[in-house]
Amino acid sequence: MYSLWATTGQSALENAHILVIPGSATSTSILKNLVLPGVGKFTILDNRKVTPEDAGNNFFLEGPSSIGKSRAEETVRLLGELNESVTGIADTSSVAKLLETDPSYFTSFTLVIAHNLDPTLLDKLSTLLWSDDSYPPLVVVRSAGFVAEFFIQFHELAIIETHSETAPSLRIDKAFPALLDHALSLDFANMDPTEHGHVPYVVILVRALEDWKNAHEGKPPQTSAEKKAFKESILAMKIKMDEENFDEAESQAYRASAVTGVPSEIAALLQDPRLGSLIPSSPPFYHLLAALQKFTLEPPHTLPLTSTLPDMKADTNSYIHLQKLYKTRAEEEKARFKSYVTVPIDDALIDSFVKNAHALKVLRGKKWGALDTDHETLTNALASAPKQTAIHLSLSALSSLAVKRPGVAPDVEALTAEAEALLPPGSVLPDEFPDAVGEVARAPTADLPNTAALLGGLVAQEVIKVITKQYVPIGSYCTVDLVETWTGVI
Amino acid sequence: MATTSQNTDWQGRYYHIDQILDRPGPRTDPAFLAGDGVKDFLRNQAKILVIGAGGLGCEILANLALTGFKDIHVIDMDTIDISNLNRQFLFRPKDVGKPKATVAAEFIMNRVPGVKVTPYFGKIQDKDDDYYMQFNLVICGLDSVEARRWINATLVNLVDPENPESLKPLIDGGTEGFKGQARVILPTITSCYECSLDMLNKPTAFPICTIANTPRLPEHCIEWASVLEWPRVQGDKKLDTDDPEHIGWLYSVAVARAKEFNIEGVTWSLTQGVVKNIIPAIASTNAIIAAACCNEAFKIATSSAAYLNNYFMLIGTEGIYSYTFEHEKREDCPVCGGESLELSVSSDLTVEQLIELLVEKQDIQIKKPSLSTPTSQIYLQAPPQLEEATRPNLTKKVSELVPPDGEVTVTASTLPFSLSLRIQYT
């Protein structure tokens, strides 16, 4: 299949087992988008029977004929029809009882999703799943009418395949010997004109830079006047006006002045104190980081060379020749990198790590609810993301009111008072708060089909990223306002 | 109340939706009449058209049915392919080969009691103005730029200032991989689809000389196979990018080409990706965009909350980034602007060069345009006898045929309207 997350991602998805609590419209909307691309297994944990209200807003129930049946069983049956290769399990146990008697039930899944779960149970569940960093991530989803939010609780997520759009360095400024020899071997003055117009810009730049350095005490162009003169020297190499390869070299001339080193985000990862105390059973990612650290300590103090050359103006032969130079050198550097890996690691993983070394990412998550008790972060959020925080506070107020006054319809006054109680001392509710809380009070228990479907897409997308460890998931809250139609992270 | 709803609605059915329809929110327009009136309109009177029953269309139909729209029409000209099943969730393996519109409509009617979905298996162009006049709203979930331009122009032209009913809001959604957009178009009032044509990504086109003479990438070899070798070897046979045999042929030709030039990396999936020029659609992005579109339809139909003004854009590769903004109407929009497009060209420019210039212009996107002035024909692509008669003009200078500040009318089969140019010379 032509997929966005390749076969490695697909097999991670196929090996995953997701727990979803309960079988609400939002839950089934999320699951639909995981079942279609082929998640391995899912379990819906729900001890309730289908109500007439459920039958009206959940596409994975069959109207009145589902009323009175087990909600877990009905939704699992209808979701299962979407993809024969997916296993669905209906569990009609009580969440409260399982948390009490068999906590290991929850820790056995790849990932757990909870939608509008009773706040007391959610508290217990999130505390349980946070208690060990090997436990599964928890996705908390809350919605009321047109407003919603979700949050992913995880300790740490190391991503190799970030699918970053930043290209790795071609190391023009630190040309490896074979590339430098090749650039110096070309006789530009006596070259066949067709050939001259097809020398790849990388080779032109390496040559021009070397010539420049020879004339400038070994230094690359640094001041803006020098950079300008360097560009002019490239254009002066043209023998015909329409040689696009030289135009391309001129437009890429900044690469000659930029010093290729270790990008700052990657350098920060290499500072991780854990790299000094690894044991064989530490995660492979950290063993690879440790190898990368060793690699960068040696000259030329860069990341391993990329083997993928971007397209550029050139004829087939000169491009393929250059590509071979990069490939050969990249293989050599990869071999050096491998020699620093001290534990057995799958070759495919090493290849992928080296290929993506310039864009690695490590996300550190927080416990569910940490924002509400961390006064400094909450104060910052109120200032930097007021409308998003207004939605979060409104939904938190709804939760705490549900605990204090179960079964009583919340009004704006009571919700506002609850939200004020959540604020750090000296803070006030943002101007956007009345808009958010008004919608929550209007429809406190409404799981609207469109809100459910939108959350279904957003949450499934982030869950796929977490499971496949590809792309970059949100690191915090994502809030949604479907009156003005926006999403925003806190 | 109509009898259909009495027969199929049950106590509690609209418990969730009615929380919104029974009272206003803080940002709801004061004109919103909460209660039975709005429910009756939504459930018994509103008539909505869905264009497309593919990835977005399936999602749109399900959402509309659950929100309470009961008279839904759907148009789609495609039949179900096995490759659709991983995201078009109303279709099952047994449905492969059947029309999408028909199967989707039946599925929705079985699943959501009391909803009537009327399918039409065919092209939107088959229908006339009277057909489009019957709807309150149109939602478009298509992947074809051409079809969207057609429906957009049709709905703009439908607007009669004397008749408020003639203004049909158009809600348009589109997705590509983890990216997507949803927008609300009020024909003649807000920016229309044509106004924003330059926001589309220009498909990567490789220069023919690279493909023919200096291939460097696997993509160049695939383009060689599809652009040059297919027409040369297969003649008039149309390349069907959904036909695995056709893709297989291109793949083997591209592999041979790549081998000849020592180029690595031609694969089946890359071949398919290059010739279809697509980033694969995924279920989750379709769900997000379809939900956003249906939510706007619900808000417009009920006035229960303000609707999107007017563009929502989502990028989901790194975290979740979205941007909601008002796309501005283009004064010189050929569909809704009323003013002609100013074009300043050299007085030496030939008619042929003008045609090339028009074809490359990102904000009008046309193929094979025909040109005329109010008094004469400059160049016509068809029929053959007129093409032949006007062909000598191709090498003439535009300035010989059109006076400064003169008007040129551009038509093309891909253009559902005629474009008016005002030519200036430099």
Ligand SMILES: [Zn+2]
């Ligand atoms: Zn327009």
